[in-house]
Amino acid sequence: MIKRPKPERFRLRRTMMFMNAQKPGLIKDAYIYGCDSIMLDLEDAVAENQKDAARFSLYHALTTIDYGETEVIVRINGLDTPHWQEDIRVCVAGGADGIRIAKCESAQDVRTVEAAVEAAEREFGVEVGRTLLMAALESPKGILNAYEICSASDRMLGCAISGGDFRKCMQTKFQPDGVDMLVARGQMLMAARAAGVQCFDTVFTDLDDNEGFEAEVRQNKAMGFDGKSLINPKQIRLVHQIFAPTEKEVMQAEAMVRAFREAAAAGIGVFTVNGKMVDVAFIPGAERTLRLAKACGMYEGDLV
Amino acid sequence: MRNAVGRDIPDELLVNGKEVYQGKNYMDGKYIQKASPRTRRYEKPQESKIVDSLVDALKACGAKDGMTFSFHHHLRNGDFVVNMVMKAAIEELGLKDLIIAATSLGDAHDPIADYIEQGKVVGIQTSGIRGRMGEVVSNGKLKTPAIIRSHGGRPRAIEAGEVHIDIAFVAAPTSDCVGNCRGIGGKSNCGSLGYAMTDAKYANHVVVVTDCLVDFPNMPASVEAIDVDAVVVVDSIGNPKKIASAAARISQNPRDLMMAENVAKVIASTPYFKEGFSFQTGVGGPSLAANLFLEKYMDERGIKMGWAIGGICGPMVEMLKKGKVGKVIDVQDFDLDAVNSINQTPGHYEMSASQYANPANKGAFVNKLDFVVLAALEIDTGFNVNVLTGSDGVLRGAPGGHPDTAAGSKCCIIVTPLVRGRMATVCEHVVTVTTPGDCVDVLVTDYGIAVNPLRPDLIECLDRAGIPHVSIESLKEKAYSIVGRPDPVQFEDHVVAVLEARDGTILDVVRQIKPYTFED
């Protein structure tokens, strides 16, 4: 049985790729495309009468396939369905890194799931607290409660907006400039940052519209998202390209982190880069840039 | 006797000077005596060579038991002509003990399986064999072992007299009344007629079968009237929908695209990737998609492709029209874009199979090839490729130009997913060796790239470009870790097909399949 390392709550998650947990041909090696996270789906992708079969497939996939560094998250069925409790049991027993709560609308939803996860961890002898959570916000109520949702548990890694359902609720449709979800994206981002968790944008479904996809990813990056949900491996490359830091940013970040570490080692509180004083508050950001650069193959040093 | 790729070749096959495969370029510099056909003189001027039926044509050419009939495969899976001719010969004329020598055979020729089972067809010489015919041959129903040759190996064998064609049947999309044929201008167009050319020159008799008679002279002719005995006009020579697909589309499969991008990266890392380079690619998903990514690298470096050869399809014609490639030399067309372009688009030429790939002539195009990108059903840790037999040991493929381009090119890249369903593509021993490992340079899979240790220069190229690569053994192990280690396929001793290397030596044999049982 494959033992996955303990999940990291905050790690690089530029790309989260949805995969039907019921399709053996898809999930057997979804990691080869190099996405940061795989999202095995027990919800919309699986027909109502195949939920049971999907769990058996999922369990054996989780325990026999070596996904390596790729994070494995499972999207479970909504709390208003008869499926979610068994979904949680199989995720925890199989050792999934995290669970995505579909249609999350309140902190109570998170706590309900958390209680079930904890019970499952105890049932299956899994370290309590190991399984991470993330929330899919699919309704205006979910967006309005984003902050309490994001702060509801130490297991929360972040939240994602789910465009299809959200647009329906708002009586709008996809708009190329993103105006249909501009406020929701902004509000969710603010809530996530205030709660100190990550934030991910929705999927882009028109696989033939390359320009539209690129425009949306650029907007995501500009708005400050950590990553994007994807429906097809061919979308991965562009997201990684756009989310990559520039060479100048990498050089600056490296200089900053190096100067900081040298100053700290020498017991000096204040330090400068290129003759300019640098605020310690910039260091976590610089470290994030270096980690991103490393993942993009742009940085090979040992500072991160 | 064991050959250079480790295959045991039965001694009874090693007669009349036949040798086992010795490695690439073994026959270099040797002399051959070319065979010549015995042909009839038509001194008295003829208004027309049109005869009423295939039966009349067969009679006019003196068809009798034991003869060898040849066919080309330009009509691919839409072909009606092989079945039509064999039916006339066997069912109407009552002939038997016939040998079919086709440039390739496919699913369209399922009815021939019956003639094999009835013992009317006793020999098959071809590049490809599939469908029911593949099954009956694999089940040992053909009286003599089928002989499988590459597209270059066939004209070599014909020229050397190893295949003697009694009557060549040329399916022609257009012909005039004396047999000048072209692959275009009719209703069943196939473009190039390159595979028919050598047959027509070396056959004792040539019969043109067309469904579109055009005014004399049908020029420029691919097969010329000077070689033709008779012309038969039929309702239809093939199903146009299956002859050429509407347009070969570049795959959107993410796995194919990922591999194709890596193929292009490998190509761009070598010193052969420079202004004027030459290229051939298959039409399989990842092979064709390599075009797309290659173009990106060409633009980046500001270079153009000098020429491309092969089976041609739309994306390559598109590059020709855009001026990204100087010339396209075409032995076969795969889609309507290519069919409609040959001899029409400036720089798009037709060539014969011999000119394309024959290892025994003095200037085949494959010998000037920089890169070829090819698919594989299986590839083993010795880089030997199988494109003929399925994992169950049944004949269902074709070496085609694979061994020729691999041997001739400076850099032969095989691109294939590591596993297909539960089949490990990268394996310990391929079922049948169709392209020897000493001709294969790089393997690109969805799980990584491996370079043949025989090519340290290419390893250095990849290293310099920062392209990660692993050993082919580790790819095989990865494959087996996913699908499990396969049991060896069980065969009887009876040899059902002989796989000739392009130089005429014996590369491998295919044996009769054994029905599967659960006995441990």
Next chain:
Amino acid sequence: MQIEKSAMAGTLESSDALVTVEPGNQGIELEISSSVMNQYGRQIRATVLETLERLEVKSGHVTVVDKGALDCTLKARVECAVFRSCDKSAAGIPWGGVIR
């Protein structure tokens, strides 16, 4: 477990398998057809029998139509079919117990 009624799991898509279980009382009667029979028939049979043994299925007719499924998929399909045949597939599955 005992196969209480006919049940199926899986599909005929490539890389999958369709498993049907039916009640019986003459031990395990197993029928396998596979697109990769020549190279994996033995392993498919071993995996299916091991899975049935783990589930303590002693009797029944089991039909596997395999389209190149990996072992983990075969196990999942057999288990699901057996649990469905007892109407126990929806909840309370012994993950990590007999399902492993």
